[in-house]
Amino acid sequence: MTEIKVELTRRAALLGAGGALAGASLAGTTVVHAAAEKQAAVPAPVARYSVGGFEVTTLHDGAVSLTEPQKTFAMNVDTDTFSATNADNFLPNDSFQISFTPTLVNTGSELILFDTGNGEGARPGRGKMRAALENAGYTPEQVDVVVLTHMHPDHVSGLMEGGSPTFANARYVTGQKEYDFWAAMDAEANGVTKLMASHVKPLAEKMTFLDDGGSVTTGVTAMAAAGHTPGHMIYMLESDGKQLAITADTANHYVWSLAHPEWEVRFDMDKEGAAATRKTVFGMLAADKIPFVGYHMPFPAVGYVETNDSGFRYVPASYQLQL
Numbered sequence: 001m002t003e004i005k006v007e008l009t010r011r012a013a014l015l016g017a018g019g020a021l022a023g024a025s026l027a028g029t030t031v032v033h034a035a036a037e038k039q040a041a042v043p044a045p046v047a048r049y050s051v052g053g054f055e056v057t058t059l060h061d062g063a064v065s066l067t068e069p070q071k072t073f074a075m076n077v078d079t080d081t082f083s084a085t086n087a088d089n090f091l092p093n094d095s096f097q098i099s100f101t102p103t104l105v106n107t108g109s110e111l112i113l114f115d116t117g118n119g120e121g122a123r124p125g126r127g128k129m130r131a132a133l134e135n136a137g138y139t140p141e142q143v144d145v146v147v148l149t150h151m152h153p154d155h156v157s158g159l160m161e162g163g164s165p166t167f168a169n170a171r172y173v174t175g176q177k178e179y180d181f182w183a184a185m186d187a188e189a190n191g192v193t194k195l196m197a198s199h200v201k202p203l204a205e206k207m208t209f210l211d212d213g214g215s216v217t218t219g220v221t222a223m224a225a226a227g228h229t230p231g232h233m234i235y236m237l238e239s240d241g242k243q244l245a246i247t248a249d250t251a252n253h254y255v256w257s258l259a260h261p262e263w264e265v266r267f268d269m270d271k272e273g274a275a276a277t278r279k280t281v282f283g284m285l286a287a288d289k290i291p292f293v294g295y296h297m298p299f300p301a302v303g304y305v306e307t308n309d310s311g312f313r314y315v316p317a318s319y320q321l322q323l
Contacts, residue, residue, distance in 0.1 A: 041124070044132035047300030049321035052239025054107055054219065056321075057136045060299045061100040061117030061158070062126030069096040073256040075264040076271075089255045096253070100154050101301035102129050103246055103293050104136060105237060110144040110217055114235065114246050115295065116166065119157030119199075129158045130166065143167045147216055148174040149248035150229045151182045151192055151200065152267070155295070159199040173216050174200075175224075176209035178231025225250050225281055227274030228267065234281065244302075244321075245292040250274075250281050252296045254303075254314040258282065261311050282312045291317055 049056045066072070073096070074082050083093050103114040117129030130140060146167050148156055151174075159166060179200075187197040210216070212224035216235065225234045228249045235246045251257035252265055261278035268274035285292055286305045293301050297314070302321065305312040 043135045044128035045299065046132050046136040047302070048136070049244075049302060049317070050242075050323075051237050051244045051321065052219075052242035054105055054237055054239040054242075054244075056237070056244060056293070057104040057106075058293060058300045058302060059102045059104055059117075059129050059132035059136065061102055061129040061132065061154075062122070063097050063099040063299070064125060065095060065097045067095050069093070069256075072096075072266045073253055073263060074260070075266060077260075077263055085255065085260070089259075091255065097298075098252070098296050099299045099301065100126060101293065101295055101297070101299055102132075102158070103301075104133065104138070104143075105220070107217060107219065107239070111138065111142055112145040112147060112216065112220065113143050113167070113170075114147045114293075115149055115155040115248070116146065116158030118154050119159075120161055121157065126154075127158065130161065140167050141169050143170045145216060146170045146172050147220075147235065148172065148178075148200070149234065149246070149295075150175070150178050150232045151196060152229065152249070153191055153195055155248075156195055156199050159203065165203060170206070172203050172207040173210060174207060175222065175231040175233040176211055177224075177226075178229060178233065179207075179209055181230045223281075225277050227270045227272075227277040228265075229269055232277075243288075243290045245281075245285055245290055247281060247285075247292045248295050251278055251294055254294070254297050258305060258314050259308065259311045283307070286312060291321060 045060045047058045070082055086093050100117055102117050105112045118126040120127055133140065182192055182196045183201065185193045187193050210222045212222065214222045216222065219238050221236045223234050223236060225232050232248065234248055234250060237244045237246065256263055257265065257278065261282065262275045264271045265274065282305045286307045289304065291302060291304050295301070297303060302317040304315040304317065306315060
């Protein structure tokens with residue numbers, strides 16, 4: 001018989017002692033562990049989907065938590081109604097969170113970015129679009145087309161980085177009516193016009209202006225969706241018989257703006273028009289069962305709607321677009 005030699009090293013002895021301690025702990029002795037170290041910030045998240053032959057990636061630019069939601073949403077609703085709706089949807093009455101989600105579409109021939117986030121001035125909490133883009137496997141130089149749904153700061157601020165265009169090789173697309181409305185105003189009139197002067201107008205020579213039904217490229221079509229701003233546009237993607245809508249700021253909350261499209265939102269410039277647009281756009285998406293990306297929906301910001309009484313119910317996408 002071969003003799004098996006067993007040697008107990010100091011390390012093994014220590015491990016054995018640890019095992020004994022573990023047993024002692026089970027018997028009632030408390031073991032004190034060193035506190036786990038705090039981790040650094042996680043990479044800016046992304047989520048990827050398929051729409052026919054298109055690859056769609058949503059990019060989390062960040063989020064902001066705010067108080068007093070009725071100063072922004074449901075401005076024309078009494079407090080009791082608002083509170084009852086929140087209770088039914090597990091939402092607090094005194095605070096809310098808004099996410100910001102640009103969308104990247106790889107058509108196979110062009111890389112198209114829809115909106116650019118809050119930009120460098122909003123960091124560290126927001127302005128993460130560029131980091132998310134890189135986490136998705138791309139560089140800003142690879143973006144071929146930048147589409148601006150409208151001119152609000154959280155959509156155009158990422159156009160510039162350090163005083164230079166973020167997307168050095170891109171062409172730009174936006175709505176003619178939207179551009180003309182803001183461009184005609186004094187540059188110092190408000191925050192939007194200031195950003196128009198510093199971030200948008202310097203790129204105008206590379207910009208294509210669309211009207212309702214205009215084409216960004218094959219399979220990407222503009223649709224007028226005014227109300228939030230005078231020239232607010234949404235975009236329909238279509239590839240190999242599959243569709244997805246990029247609805248921008250048509251609805252800014254998954255309950256307050258969808259379940260109750262008539263509830264007024266402070267940032268909607270034409271509140272009655274915005275409510276009518278919500279009903280039209282989401283009525284179409286519900287009837288045709290078309291998924292959508294909502295810029296302010298909870299990340300990853302992709303879902304469906306179904307009709308529910310006089311409004312809609314938001315159904316977050318799970319694996320439907322990954323099959």
